[in-house]
Amino acid sequence: xxxxxxxxxxxxxxxxxxxxxxxxxxxxxxxxxxxxxxxxxxxxxxxxxxxxxxxxxxxxxxxxxxxxxxxxxxxxxxxxxxxxxxxxxxxxxxxxxxxxxxxxxxxxxxxxxxxxxxxxxxxxxxxxxxxxxxxxx
Amino acid sequence: xxxxxxxxxxxxxxxxxxxxxxxxxxxxxxxxxxxxxxxxxxxxxxxxxxxxxxxxxxxxxxxxxxxxxxxxxxxxxxxxxxxxxxxxxxxxxxxxxxxxxxxxxxxxxxxxxxxxxxxxxxxxxxxxxxxxxxxxx
DNA sequence: CAGGATCCAAGGGGATACTG
DNA sequence: CAGTATCCCCTTGGATCCTG
Numbered sequence: 623x624x625x626x627x628x629x630x631x632x633x634x635x636x637x638x639x640x641x642x643x644x645x646x647x648x649x650x651x652x653x654x655x656x657x658x659x660x661x662x663x664x665x666x667x668x669x670x671x672x673x674x675x676x677x678x679x680x681x682x683x684x685x686x687x688x689x690x691x692x693x694x695x696x697x698x699x700x701x702x703x704x705x706x707x708x709x710x711x712x713x714x715x716x717x718x719x720x721x722x723x724x725x726x727x728x729x730x731x732x733x734x735x736x737x738x739x740x741x742x743x744x745x746x747x748x749x750x751x752x753x754x755x756x757x758x759x
Numbered sequence: 760x761x762x763x764x765x766x767x768x769x770x771x772x773x774x775x776x777x778x779x780x781x782x783x784x785x786x787x788x789x790x791x792x793x794x795x796x797x798x799x800x801x802x803x804x805x806x807x808x809x810x811x812x813x814x815x816x817x818x819x820x821x822x823x824x825x826x827x828x829x830x831x832x833x834x835x836x837x838x839x840x841x842x843x844x845x846x847x848x849x850x851x852x853x854x855x856x857x858x859x860x861x862x863x864x865x866x867x868x869x870x871x872x873x874x875x876x877x878x879x880x881x882x883x884x885x886x887x888x889x890x891x892x893x894x895x896x
Numbered sequence: 897c898a899g900g901a902t903c904c905a906a907g908g909g910g911a912t913a914c915t916g
Numbered sequence: 917c918a919g920t921a922t923c924c925c926c927t928t929g930g931a932t933c934c935t936g
Binding site: 813827850851 | 897898899900
């Protein structure tokens with residue numbers, strides 16, 4: 623189905639594979655980790671929905687994240703230009719985060735992938751089960 | 760632009776975020792790592808283009824991967840049902856790998872993300888540079 | 897040829913305690 | 917409140933050597 627779009631995608635991804643060999647490693651390592659990062663997606667999504675959010679508010683929305691991991695995730699996202707950190711330099715401290723345009727685009731790019739993965743969660747479970755049984759015999 | 764599609768995406772991703780909280784961790788950890796994995800993408804792409812490929816042929820196509828990492832990547836992809844491993848049980852050993860339907864779909868889902876990242880490589884570089892300068896002052 | 901065994905460095909992720 | 921510091925285990929990724 624949809625052979626035209628698919629071919630187009632593959633053609634472009636072929637060029638992409640060539641480019642990967644020449645690219646520096648940091649792009650794949652630093653930026654791409656966000657895609658597979660457990661918290662990065664939640665942070666970006668929360669900022670898209672909530673606008674400017676503070677550290678504590680983000681923690682509440684994500685549920686289960688420690689300060690350390692939230693801080694680290696935020697730092698990485700900031701470094702890569704996906705979010706903006708604003709420190710009001712008040713006492714008590716007030717800092718909030720907002721999504722950049724780059725961050726918004728990134729969110730829109732990774733949502734389909736996440737959706738697809740969750741839609742196929744059952745397939746993955748079955749594949750894993752089949753693998754365990756064949757591996758044992 | 761395209762507010763309708765974007766809203767739709769966000770609505771579905773909101774449900775996704777809720778689902779994530781209930782989901783087991785393995786889905787995020789095990790499956791999602793493939794998306795950001797440097798070699799997983801190359802393997803899947805090579806199999807999409809080359810059909811059934813053997814270990815050595817894959818190594819040649821990927822360039823730079825060690826046997827160990829290639830083997831590990833292949834095992835993981837096999838476990839998650841994205842590729843099929845066939846061992847002909849000959850001497851000398853002959854093993855080849857092919858993409859499953861699930862693997863093909865996965866490739867089509869992650870290509871857009873990789874393309875987008877490479878298209879914005881310059882943005883990321885600039886963001887990183889800006890971050891370093893503001894962080895130092 | 898395919899890949900296991902071993903050793904290593906770096907990072908992810910979490911728990912807990914402390915601070916300006 | 918928004919972090920930092922410390923300690924922990926696990927995985928990733930690579931190098932090197934070995935085997936059926």
